[in-house]
Amino acid sequence: MEISQGLHHVEINVHHLERTKAFYSWLLQELGFAVYQEWDKGVSYKNGTAYLVFTQTEEKYAKTPFHRKHTGLNHLAFWAKSRAQIDQLRVQLTNRNVSFLYEDKYPYAGGNEHFALFFEDPDRIKIEIVAAR
Known part of the structure; x- marks a missing residue:
């Protein structure tokens, strides 16, 4: 098999x-x-x-905006190399005027053992970057 x-x-x-x-x-x-x-x-x-x-x-489907609360994709999560990389990405994203999600709970919005950064892409898809331990 x-x-x-x-x-x-x-x-x-x-x-x-x-x-x-x-x-x-x-x-x-x-x-x-x-x-x-x-x-x-x-x-x-x-x-x-x-x-x-x-x-x-396709243009005929473009009128309906994405929303992660609807049926379908909720978010994409990626591994970071380290917590330091997440901190660096946070600075770069700030410089690009990207809005963060759960900013008041950074970096533990996913829980006390979950070091991560959350933000949205241009179509409002939630992106999560998670630090490897």
Whole structure:
């Protein structure tokens, strides 16, 4: 019996592909991802064997905004290399005028043993960066 190798990829439709690429290109590079594929309606970033794909939402579907409380995706969580990396990302995100979630509980919004940073991407998808112990 062969054992599954885990997650292959996740694909997310976005309202403004160029804005999404500008947001994720630097962030995912900091987290060990590299551009994997690029085409006129999308881009993907790979880390190991798994990759994350962003595609431009078709215009006829673009009127409905994303909301993590609806059925479907709630958030994406990524491993950081360290707590120091999370602190550095927090400074970079602040400089990019990104709004944080649960700011009053940083860095333990996920619990006393869970060092993490929470914020939203341009489509309001919640992003969590978690420090490895």
